[in-house]
Amino acid sequence: MRSAHALLSAISLGLTLAGAPAQTPARADDLEVDVELVLAVDVSWSMDLAEQRIQREGYSAAFRSPEVQAAIRNGALGRVAVTYVEWAGDGTQAIVIPWTLIDTRAAADAFAYRLGAEEPMRARRTSISAAIDYSATLFDANGYRGLRQVIDVSGDGPNNQGRPVSQARDDAVAQGLVINGLPLMTDGGSWQSWGTIPDLDRYYAQCVTGGPGSFVLPVAEWSQFPMAVQRKLMMELAGTWPAAPPGPDEATVLPAAADTPADCLIGERMWQERQRGWDVPN
DSSP, X not given: OOHHHHHHTTOOOOOOOOOOOOSSOOOTTOEEEEEEXXXXXXXXXXXXXXXXHHHHHHHHHHHHSHHHHXXXXXXXXXXXXXXXEEEOSTXXXXXXXXXXXXXXXXXXXXXXXXXXXXXOOOBSSOOHHHHHHHXXXXXXXXXXXXXXXXXXXEESSOOOSSSOHHHHHHHHHHTTOEEEEEEBOOOOSXXXXXXXOTTHHHHIIIIIOBSTTOEEOOBSSXXXXXXXXXXXXXXXXXXXXXXXXXXXXSOOOXXXXXXXXXXXXXXXXXXXXXXXXXXXXX
């Protein structure tokens, strides 16, 4: 679960969020923004409602924070477009907040307020591949033209439904998209966590994320989540790194494609074993 610390000892953190080409030709009336960002958030049954509220509240607090708002304003254009999506199995994706222009403090505060206005949904299974495929379609004809197009995927387990996640990742990257990851390594030992793996950070780095400057920001404790989201958004929305290094209780960035190989089909194998009647609670 703490494998990020071992991996990071050999990794330089000199990353930049390089620009990526748009996946479709821009229309003349599209509004140019610094980044188009899809926040794709896992709401599968492996997380209880309290944990899902922590996720919502973490994103809401981040968009209200002066640091994130300043990062947006200090971008090349000073404006971004963001949409918030919740996902679980391969047929379960829902847009909670559609594409929204954030170019002022008031707009960021309004986005944060909308995040707290509804209860998160819950659904079964974990299809990161379907979440990526679905998110990749949201950039088409959305009214914006981003200097960067980014999908941010957060979740607490490996893909166990749909096509292999590495295929979805490769297709999205081929379209000019960048995929970043927020693996939630917060297993509390409940029966619902049967599908988690100890090296989820490595799995995300090898199997989920990709594209120029992509990165993984693992969260080992729920107490880290609010600051991790704030740090991640500052990197994604304006391509900036926070001036201060992370504190002792904060998550540390892990570059994508870390050198230790991961089994990109481990989630599918775990699900097959469960279905064969292995000793896993129903």
